Structures are given as structure tokens and as C-alpha cells.
Amino acid sequence: MDTSIFHRNRPLTPILLAFCACFVDVVCIIGLFHTFTAFISGTLVVLCVEVFHQRENVLLKVFVLAVFFVSTLFWYTFVSRLTETGKIPVGRLFALEAVLVLAFMCVAGLGDPVASGPQSAVALTAVGLSTIAMSLQNVIMLTILKHHVPTTMMTGNSLKLVLGVADYFTHPESRPDSRARVVHQILVISAFAAGGLLASFLMSYTGFWALLVPIAVLVFLAVAQPAR
16 A cells, blocks of 8 residues: 555645645636636636626636536546546646646746737637646546545635534534544645745746646656556
């Protein structure tokens, strides 16, 4: 049995993935016209606003929703087939996600989507690559790592945190389990926030090249995972 703290069954893996998810979303919000590519509910909310208040950005949001739907369908089919074979190279999936984020960084960093506009090929390509990468992470969490908490939706994790605190005080007999759940939720939410704060800070100085940080984390996770 692999005892590495970065094994996919260890709680540190979703903590690092939560860091990456918020990091990428903040980069997209700042650099790609307030677009969410990990937290798709955010893109839907912004779309509802922009339909009547900022129509030039609507196409980009509709494009994100369409790409997320198609890519999620593809990734789910692909990963499900891997699961059926009993051979799940999750490390390679993390590496693939890193490559997609790298491609997103290069397109956006070299193409300057802000200057090109929300309907430009640069903006659409950049946001498409980011969406495909984040949909892969969502599918990984939904299938291979489904025993872990979500890494892109903190509302549910915050609710579980509150319920864990309530259980700790109302059910003394299960306090060790409640304490463990509370600590894990705090770590995931904190990592999510840390990723967003660091992305916001680095975007001011390095622009899209700040994405080297989540790329490095994903590569590290890829290397740390067992072959099977």
C-alpha cells in the first residue's frame, strides 16, 4: 500500500486541487472578462447579469457553458472506461490537466485577450482551454476521487463544516469523527481561498504567467501518484 501523503486516497490531494481550482478561476475572472471556468455556477450567474447589462461578454459565457457540457461529457465517458478496466492512471490525468492549463497560459499570456476583446479568437481559445482543464478536474473528483469533498464548490463544503461543528457539540460520542471532518473542511476551504488570494496578487505583477503556480502543483501531484 502506498503511504505517500500525496496518494490520491490521502486528504492532501483534494486540498491541493482546491487551491488550483480557485487560482485558475481568479485568473479567469481578472483576465478573461469575469469568467468562471471551474465554478460554472458563477459563469451562469454572470451571464444572467450580462444579458441585459454587458452584452458584449455574453458570447464568451455561452461558449464556456457549451464547452463545459461537451468536455465534461467526453471526460466522463473517457474516465469511466478507464475505471471499468481497473487501471486508473490518475497521475496521468493530473499531468493532462497541467498540460491544458499550460496551453491556456501560453495562449492568454502571448495573445493578450483583454486587448483583443471578449469575442476574439484569443479569448475564446484561452477560456476554452481553461474550461476543458477544469472540467477534467471536476470529472476526476466525481469519479476517481468521489470519496473526497468537492474542490470547486465551497458552498457545500461550508455547509458540511457547519454541520460538523454542530455534530461535535450535539453528539459527544462521535467527536473524533466530527473533529476530523471539521479540520478537513477548514483545510480545503482555506486552500481554496489561499489559491484565489495568491492568484489575485500575482496577476498584478506577472499576468497570466502566474498560472505556473497551479501547473507546478498539478505536475507535482501527477508525479506523486502511484502508477495504478
